[in-house]
Amino acid sequence: MKKLKIPEKTIERLPLYLRRSEKLHAMGENSVTSQKFVRDLPGINSDNLRKDLSYFGNYGKKGNGYDMSRLIKELRNILKLNKETHVALVGAGNLGTALLTHQDFNRWGFRITVAFDNRPKVIGNQIGGILVEPIQDLESTVRKKKIEAGMIAVPADSAQSVSDSLTSAGIKGILNFAPTLLDVPDEVKVKQVDITSTLKELNYYLQE
């Protein structure tokens, strides 16, 4: 299996397939056609689905549709969701607090194990069971605890310097909530969660 050849757009759709297959499975559907499967997935058609899954093997039996429990298991495997991933959060403001207390991460094995801030009134607080540490300790703590991913929830103008600290501490993946694009080494993957841009996009349709 040559992972490097799989398009980024395919990887982006896999978590949506996982969510959809879990929902169908919970509804008691065990064998689902590609047409039915994509019905609630906006912007994805059954050709996308078949093409995407073909990168990872042969999931559907001809005429029988896809086996939901098998698909769930395989998607979890492909996305490596069967082991724990340790995450560092930087920026324990309102958004950071929401992330620290978010219930949906744990069941997928994502554990925010350390949190950092630069504000004296926040440092030392426990949020969601996690102690907020001073930003100066970021590199040494991340290195020592072998943290694999970072979430950046700081204002736009400090996001790049936080990103630099995370990557120099060896982090390989960043989820960036700051409304700015980060400059990172090639081996580091950044995903942007850009709420304001999504709102602007929605605004286009509102005014039509």
Add this chain to the structure above:
Amino acid sequence: MKKLKIPEKTIERLPLYLRRSEKLHAMGENSVTSQKFVRDLPGINSDNLRKDLSYFGNYGKKGNGYDMSRLIKELRNILKLNKETHVALVGAGNLGTALLTHQDFNRWGFRITVAFDNRPKVIGNQIGGILVEPIQDLESTVRKKKIEAGMIAVPADSAQSVSDSLTSAGIKGILNFAPTLLDVPDEVKVKQVDITSTLKELNYYLQE
């Protein structure tokens, strides 16, 4: 200008072009080639840019690159960011609080003017200057105040019923933070901000 023919992917990229052109403009760049423009935009190449902008008119002078101040103005126009959009927030938990106090919305004309929750301990609180009202009042208040968009920041299992209330009150756009896909009438546009799915996607690259 036939808006209906513009691909969704194009609309999705316009806010990124706006952010990029503002940054270049702030750096003192007034005329920028498409190659340079897309350099910091992951997954977007100069062909995408030219094609996308061609839907809205002719922005670049041959050999001169794009005029940043003109592009900023036109993108704001296309995305209709020169008027205020009134937004209702549903769910005033940690994420809702982060959204109510988020500084980046105001400068784009997005104003959260009403907020709702169903928990007695939250109803009546002022968050970011906005009073949290009981969820029972959602439909009448949204209708009366002519709110145009909704943000759903409630748990997954109540997101669909909140969405139903918003759309029956006449809302035409929803930004959904709940990890579930919503079933809405055709004329309503939903954008999903799916933090857990983005984290799963990032996880794929982490483990490579």
